[in-house]
Amino acid sequence: MxxxxxxREEWGRVLANLFGFLGDFDLxxxxxxxxxxxxxxxxxxxxxxxxPGAWLTVTARNRAIDRLRRDRxxxxxxxxxxxxxxxxxxxxxxxxxxxxxxxxxxCCHPSLGLEAQVALTLRALGGLRTEEIAxxxxxxxxxxxxxxxxxKRKVRDAGIPFxxxxxxxxxxxxxxxxxxxxxxxxxxxxGRGDLxxxxxxxxxxxxxxxxxxxxxxxxQALMLLDDARRDARFEDDELxxxxxxxxxxxxxxxIARGRxxxxxxxxxxxxxxxxxxxxxxxxxxxxxxxxxxIAALYGELARLTGSPVVELNRAIAVxxxxxxxxxxxxxxxxxxxxxxxxxxTRADLLRRLDRADEASTEYERALELAHTEHERxxxxxxxxxxxx
Amino acid sequence: MKYLLQIYPxxxxxxxxxxxxxxxxxxxxxxxxxxxxxxxxxxxxxxxxETATTVRVENGEALLTDGPFVDAKEHVGGFxxxxxxxxxxxxxxxxRMPAARMGGAVEVRPLVEx
Numbered sequence: 001m002x003x004x005x006x007x008r009e010e011w012g013r014v015l016a017n018l019f020g021f022l023g024d025f026d027l028x029x030x031x032x033x034x035x036x037x038x039x040x041x042x043x044x045x046x047x048x049x050x051x052p053g054a055w056l057t058v059t060a061r062n063r064a065i066d067r068l069r070r071d072r073x074x075x076x077x078x079x080x081x082x083x084x085x086x087x088x089x090x091x092x093x094x095x096x097x098x099x100x101x102x103x104x105x106x107c108c109h110p111s112l113g114l115e116a117q118v119a120l121t122l123r124a125l126g127g128l129r130t131e132e133i134a135x136x137x138x139x140x141x142x143x144x145x146x147x148x149x150x151x152k153r154k155v156r157d158a159g160i161p162f163x164x165x166x167x168x169x170x171x172x173x174x175x176x177x178x179x180x181x182x183x184x185x186x187x188x189x190x191g192r193g194d195l196x197x198x199x200x201x202x203x204x205x206x207x208x209x210x211x212x213x214x215x216x217x218x219x220q221a222l223m224l225l226d227d228a229r230r231d232a233r234f235e236d237d238e239l240x241x242x243x244x245x246x247x248x249x250x251x252x253x254x255i256a257r258g259r260x261x262x263x264x265x266x267x268x269x270x271x272x273x274x275x276x277x278x279x280x281x282x283x284x285x286x287x288x289x290x291x292x293x294i295a296a297l298y299g300e301l302a303r304l305t306g307s308p309v310v311e312l313n314r315a316i317a318v319x320x321x322x323x324x325x326x327x328x329x330x331x332x333x334x335x336x337x338x339x340x341x342x343x344x345t346r347a348d349l350l351r352r353l354d355r356a357d358e359a360s361t362e363y364e365r366a367l368e369l370a371h372t373e374h375e376r377x378x379x380x381x382x383x384x385x386x387x388x
Numbered sequence: 389m390k391y392l393l394q395i396y397p398x399x400x401x402x403x404x405x406x407x408x409x410x411x412x413x414x415x416x417x418x419x420x421x422x423x424x425x426x427x428x429x430x431x432x433x434x435x436x437x438e439t440a441t442t443v444r445v446e447n448g449e450a451l452l453t454d455g456p457f458v459d460a461k462e463h464v465g466g467f468x469x470x471x472x473x474x475x476x477x478x479x480x481x482x483x484r485m486p487a488a489r490m491g492g493a494v495e496v497r498p499l500v501e502x
């Protein structure tokens with residue numbers, strides 16, 4: 001097995017176990033890195049051990065123990081009262097509990113700022129290097145380094161717990177974890193594909209570790225269904241809307257996995273925001289679309305989130321189900337003046353109602369607000385069309 | 389671990405002033421009940437900020453100023469010292485403080501362990 005692949009698969013587990021054991025991020029990271037370096041040196045020569053994860057964990061633990069025995073001051077900073085003896089000879093038999101879930105709840109603790117939660121999760125669970133995280137979030141490496149070390153220090157010094165939160169805290173804390181994973185995914189969806197894969201890996205780990213939480217499967221379904229269309233969203237570097245996408249470029253295996261995750265969520269009686277969004281994403285991939293059902297789901301999502309943006313999406317679905325006039329009536333009730341997609345949606349409905357002058361004005365308003373070059377070009381094309 | 393819970397009354401202080409005596413008493417009882425929790429190892433209410441005196445020593449001489457060190461809009465109105473297993477346990481106690489739900493806030497700070 002490639003070491004790179006082992007690293008991807010095992011880093012989170014090894015680090016979680018060491019962090020649980022030591023209670024200190026830096027020490028845990030150093031020991032884990034040591035163990036991976038040792039593996040890089042020995043495995044090509046001696047062969048990959050049958051249980052690479054356990055081998056890495058034992059090796060890392062032993063490294064940490066060696067260090068703590070040499071350095072009492074350091075030892076006092078950890079949660080170990082007594083530094084144990086290094087484990088020998090039972091490397092391949094030993095299995096360690098999977099503590100990634102505890103670790104992700106530590107990293108996404110709401111006492112840390114959102115940016116810190118995201119960075120720490122990518123570092124601790126994903127094993128991304130500081131410079132990689134910095135690049136992904138377009139901040140200088142120095143800034144990211146400070147952000148991470150401040151977060152790690154707070155975890156230790158403020159006593160942020162390393163455990164899955166108790167029942168009354170769980171819904172709110174799980175929502176925070178899912179928000180972090182989805183944010184990582186969306187950063188990647190904007191073009192940095194690596195982060196989207198990282199989010200999918202985190203989502204898969206969560207689904208494995210919390211198999212009874214419908215929202216966990218809902219998020220994974222939503223991410224898979226979005227990700228399946230990644231390649232089809234751009235053609236010749238131009239943004240392509242869902243309706244115009246070349247379906248042969250959709251990743252059918254990912255769609256199948258996404259729908260499987262959605263079915264699991266629904267079987268668990270899931271009806272939270274991620275499950276609904278995944279159900280909508282799934283319906284959007286059917287041809288023809290079941291617009292009345294999509295509109296109903298947006299209605300439910302708007303009720304749950306109170307979000308005017310969701311209400312805007314409902315209006316779009318209603319326009320498809322009942323015609324542009326019905327959609328426009330809803331859009332005008334939303335009142336998101338200054339929001340790009342409010343204006344582009346309004347423009348589109350006006351265009352379909354043959355109110356070309358009003359449509360052109362709205363497209364121009366959207367153009368003023370557009371962030372990306374792709375969107376600007378798309379809107380300019382539309383303006384040219386309605387003026388013809 | 390030990391945590392200091394600093395209680396910022398915010399608008400709660402004025403609201404409590406306006407309350408009928410029995411409601412005000414109920415708030416006091418709430419604080420007293422929190423004070424009796426096993427995790428709470430100390431705590432007091434402070435006199436208003438106008439009563440503060442700030443001390444600096446320059447060249448061996450104490451310089452006194454009337455009022456607080458930091459000229460802020462909000463000041464600590466009381467504190468509570470907590471011995472808790474972890475941050476979540478301390479945050480639980482903080483969330484029970486009447487000030488936290490009445491327009492004020494509670495700042496939770498871990499103490500340096502020696």
